[in-house]
Amino acid sequence: MNLILQFAMILAMILHLDGKSVRGIVGDRVQFPVNCPMNGTAELYLEDGTENPPRVAARRDGVCTPGDGFTDRLDLNSCFSFSRSLYTDSGLYESRCGGGGRDHIQLDVVVASESSVSEGEPVTIRCYYKTAGGGQVETLRWEKSGVMVLEVNLSTKEITNGTGFEGKRLSAAGATEGDFSLTWAQAQVQDEGDYFCSVRSQGVRRAWGDPAAARLKVIKKDLDPTTPCPPQNRTCGGRMETWITVSITAAVTSALWALCWFLVWWLKFRRPNVSPGPDGGRQLRDVKMGLLTNGNSAGPQTNGSSKV
Structure with missing residues (x-):
């Protein structure tokens, strides 16, 4: 048994290979x-x-x-x-x-390491492996979503980049220090994801690097409203036009208010340019009294007869 x-x-182990x-x-x-x-x-x-x-x-x-x-x-x-x-x-x-x-x-x-960078910043994700005395391994490979990012032949030091990952490279330390960290100059939004580091022989994975994986978060940069708009950016252009419209409206409104206050002040404090004569005040009073007397139906009669 x-x-x-x-x-x-x-x-089972043989079947595992395939x-x-x-x-x-x-x-x-x-x-x-x-x-x-x-x-x-x-x-x-x-x-x-x-x-x-x-x-x-x-x-x-x-x-x-x-x-x-x-x-x-x-x-x-x-x-x-x-x-x-x-x-x-x-x-x-x-x-x-x-x-x-x-x-x-x-x-x-x-277990994965976790790191975050802003869009456009340089990126380094770590992986270490001791090649000396580590068994018969041929290559070290970085993968993302099951697709090869980069592979290095540990004997010839030849590096092969996967399609779409041409800008990726290994740490300068390399096999001498067991440092197979993956680096590139500028992070893009599409670089976000999980990366796996492993060593292989005859196309079969033999071991994982340390750490075996790296989870990368790329923080997308937002446009600063004070920054000039990129060419052909309709969203940013619309925002600039809105600010211009608001500024013009505010200026016109302020001008109208100033004009209104000036007119009120002018009407309130202006004086007629006429001086009353020596008897002008008395004549004006007589006119006012006459108007009041004629307008009062119950007042005294002015036909020359007196009431007894």
């Missing part, structure tokens, strides 16, 4: 690529070297059932995914379909 078990483990690989950062969501028909049976097991490995999850006729120890982290909607990965989740898993199909899936949950 022990020989059968050992043979099974060796077979099997599927999943990687994630501690605390992130992890999805297992289980390709079984939805209307059939599918199971996922964690290989632990025993005859009865623990079952992670099972799906029968579209209904997902979590295994013991995975209830609080298993996403029942997709069934074969962890909503929150642990460092101890790393290992070899096996998916089994009802029709007899089996696949081995290697999961690596790694």
